[in-house]
Amino acid sequence: MARIRKNVWKLKPADKTMDWYERAVTVMKGKPIADPTSWRYQGAIHEYVRQIDPFAGPGDSMPSSAEQKKYWNQCQHGSWFFLPWHRMYLHFFESIVSAEVEKLGGPSDWALPYWNYSDANDPNARLLPVPFRAATKPDGTPNGLFVPTRTSAANAGSQFADAADVAIANPLREPDYQSFDFGTGFGGPQTNFMHGGGLIGSVELGPHGSMHMAVGGWMQQFSTAALDPIFWLHHANIDRLWQVWLDRDASHANPAVSRWLTGVQFDFRDADAKAVKMSSKQVINSKASPLSYSYEDTSDPLTPALGIIHKPAAAKMTKKAKKTSTEMVGATRASFTLNSAVTHASFAAKPKAAKRGAAAAAAGPMRRVFLNIEKLVSNEPAPSYDVYLNVPDGQNPKDHPNLFVGRLPMFGLVESSKKSAISSGSGLHYALDITNLYAHVSTLPDWDPNNLRVSFVPARGQAPANVTVGRVSLYFE
């Protein structure tokens, strides 16, 4: 049966999709954690940490350790499996919710809606959808979609996400799915099992990571994120953006290597709690079996009217003829901590290479320029940070939006910093495409390749945290 995933902000008043979702979620929340179709089990597939499980109670009967090892803590981040794994995760979740909806007397074709917060034509797009905001329903019973720990502005129906959180221009313009050697890619780098950490792909960085952090509360950590019902609509949108990226340019393509297509069989339990395995190849066409769903809208949103991070980045990105390697052009000498209201780091770019790169970037066909923020580590949650390039000394970076590089969401920071049976604790690594910005700053009067300055400011005026940055580096493709 074909399902159509609809835009939650465009559901007609008579549409009952969200009502059924709320009722099914409430039923799932009532099931024990050992039941694979329960709300808590579904959340634990992403990650489970009992110490911060908001539903933990003395009467919990946990699944066996073998069950937990095989099916829990499986989410893929910092990996080219980020998109296919989450597509599988959504598919089985949608099947489970749909089965509950049917048992409750609802339609048999219930489909998960998506939250298109980047819709420039809808002034409400960035607001938390209405069904998630109130603690109780009109009849006074608890609203299964409400989570009290979200940022208060979100639950109040106020603006809580800004343009940087919902920016989609950079990921959608990525020419490649795969990230290579300190460069950016739409879907992430080739990895083995990667629960979290390492080089983050463009769409995983934002809007994925930035919206996780903007919503706040449970959404900010791996182990609680999927317990917030908005998680699933958020990820449906990320899944939709995968199709948007593929459709908007004939040269955009998924990896065609067996290592990505069939090299990995991921373990899940279906709506009947039966064990199933699935590989990337089975989910690259969402309209085909076993997925059988499509999105209401996968049109290209990159029009001139779309608000994006910085104007120079709206320039046309020239296609490169073939994939090439990157080379390091400069890097900071020592690690530093982002525990100030503004943290600056500076380094020298090799003058000859810097001049050549700037000229090439300005003249085009461009060679891409990447700013890498390597090995971000912290044992405490941190806010998102905004990064700026070459802000004049003594000035507030926020006063220079034209020097804005991008937002570092920090989603998964603590999880990827922790040494465990599935993580080396190497932290997060962000690569940001600064091709246009680099070309711009290299024409400014104070341009000095021996003194490139990178500034970090906590987003939304939040307090800084003890986040260690291993290195900031500059790479040319």
Added chain:
Amino acid sequence: MSVLADRVSAPRELLWAHPEWWVVGLGLAAWLPVVQHGMMKRGSAHADHLSFAAELGYWHVMVLAMMLPIVATKARDVAIRSFPERRHRAIGLFLIGYLVPWSALGTLAAWMRTFPWTHSQALTAGAFAAATIWASLPLRERAMVMSYGHEPVIAPTGWDADRDCVKAGLAIGAWCLVSCWALMLACVLSGHHLVAVAIGAAIGLVEGASFRPPRTFVRVASVALTLFFSVPLQDQLLTR
């Protein structure tokens, strides 16, 4: 006009993109003495009595042959974190650091082999059995995660850069050693038997290339080695 094309001609681009090429080459070259040693007629390989220096030498070629193809991607990690002109220096320093823990264990192993009681078929079989058990322990899985997941931070220039490359090699070498010490010692006790070294290398390659450690393969291969060295069969194989 490409920035890269300014400096690197097209035929050399593959080597440029893979500066670790010579690490793989060195590892493959090390198989020559390993195979040569394995094919020599000596009766039971585990009973070979070599000098301390020869044992130490064979230990190192065995480590190079078995480990370098696996660790080449980690050598690449330090290279791409370095300026282009420092890439091969970075790899060389990484390898020095990487080999330090292995050389320490190799010295111990070569010294052990000077004692006659270490030249025993039963001890060899027991060592492979111990390696099989070690391969299934959580600490070993943790060591693999730590070695494959290590993300080095390398200073751009000077002494700091050299130190960071050596440190990265030391860290990964130490975790590799925790992961593989039992199997490597068993290979030594087998007299660097070619079957043991080849299957041991295959285990490492398969594990390194796999999404998740293929437990079944590792267990079957380890148990097969244990059984192989529990019977006199290995005395006939690979001897002329």
